[in-house]
Amino acid sequence: MSVQMQPKVRLTDVSKRFPGKEQVTALEDVSLDIAEAEFVSIVGPSGCGKSTLLRLVAGLYEPSSGTVEIESSQPDRPKTAMVFQEHALFPWMSVRENVMFGPRNRNVPKKDAAGIANEQLARLGLARFGDFYPHQLSGGMKQRVGIARALAQDAEVLLMDEPLGALDAQTRTLLQEQILELRQQTKPTVLYITHAIDEAVFLSDRVVLMSARPGRIRDIVELDFGPDRTPELRGTPEFAALSQDIWNHLRDEVQAAMAVDDR
Numbered sequence: 001m002s003v004q005m006q007p008k009v010r011l012t013d014v015s016k017r018f019p020g021k022e023q024v025t026a027l028e029d030v031s032l033d034i035a036e037a038e039f040v041s042i043v044g045p046s047g048c049g050k051s052t053l054l055r056l057v058a059g060l061y062e063p064s065s066g067t068v069e070i071e072s073s074q075p076d077r078p079k080t081a082m083v084f085q086e087h088a089l090f091p092w093m094s095v096r097e098n099v100m101f102g103p104r105n106r107n108v109p110k111k112d113a114a115g116i117a118n119e120q121l122a123r124l125g126l127a128r129f130g131d132f133y134p135h136q137l138s139g140g141m142k143q144r145v146g147i148a149r150a151l152a153q154d155a156e157v158l159l160m161d162e163p164l165g166a167l168d169a170q171t172r173t174l175l176q177e178q179i180l181e182l183r184q185q186t187k188p189t190v191l192y193i194t195h196a197i198d199e200a201v202f203l204s205d206r207v208v209l210m211s212a213r214p215g216r217i218r219d220i221v222e223l224d225f226g227p228d229r230t231p232e233l234r235g236t237p238e239f240a241a242l243s244q245d246i247w248n249h250l251r252d253e254v255q256a257a258m259a260v261d262d263r
């Protein structure tokens with residue numbers, strides 16, 4: 001008999017309405033389970049509630065109805081850590097101090113926090129830049145510091161809100177490869193938002209397709225490329241076919257969202 005594992009994240013019938021002169025229903029009846037070590041991406045038209053979904057999982061918003069549960073493996077482990085599109089680093093802190101911020105907040109002794117920061121910076125190829133300040137870094141480097149900072153929090157779930165959205169195409173391609181490496185090496189549980197279908201296919205175990213607002217789950221695509229995923233995946237016919245397939249599913253929703261915007 002197979003044993004059903006408790007999911008790491010469970011959303012059950014989650015709806016989110018923002019009250020106001022014209023109430024906005026951002027999400028409607030969203031149910032989704034994310035397993036431990038699973039990488040799940042969300043794609044959907046602009047305004048379909050992707051960021052709202054992430055904020056609900058982060059506990060920044062309360063659902064209007066439904067529930068969001070995150071399984072804790074240790075009582076004092078943070079439930080989530082977030083990487084934003086804009087790196088949001090503290091400009092007055094060095095790179096290392098930025099990455100140490102989460103562990104220090106949890107009262108990890110300074111020396112140990114510095115060790116954690118150095119380890120994560122090395123993982124992101126930034127070992128030499130610990131003493132630099134954010135203004136001395138390129139956009140891609142700042143974003144890598146943002147990822148290192150989230151990893152240093154050692155949270156149950158990593159939430160990434162278009163982390164590569166503001167970067168140029170080449171930096172973006174390189175960082176996709178670093179995130180893939182991270183995924184292969186440390187197997188974090190990730191909920192990842194992107195507008196880029198190829199990015200979602202490249203990185204994810206499953207891609208969740210959202211409808212135009214109010215955001216509902218329209219489809220979920222499983223990507224079984226095997227355990228040894230490498231950057232060469234991008235050149236395979238399967239990759240192209242799946243990316244095209246997802247776009248075919250999404251095209252109507254993007255058009256629907258644009259029609260609402262045009263009214």
Ligand SMILES: Nc1ncnc2c1ncn2[C@@H]1O[C@H](COP(=O)(O)OP(=O)(O)OP(=O)(O)O)[C@@H](O)[C@H]1O
Pocket residue numbers: 018024025026044045046047048049050051052053213
């Ligand atoms: N705090 C808020 N108050 C009122 N309305 C909000 C709030 N946050 C989001 N919304 C509305 O909820 C809807 C979903 O927004 P959300 O930012 O989650 O979409 P999104 O899919 O992430 O969009 P994009 O892809 O453009 O970033 C939008 O119509 C937005 O205006």
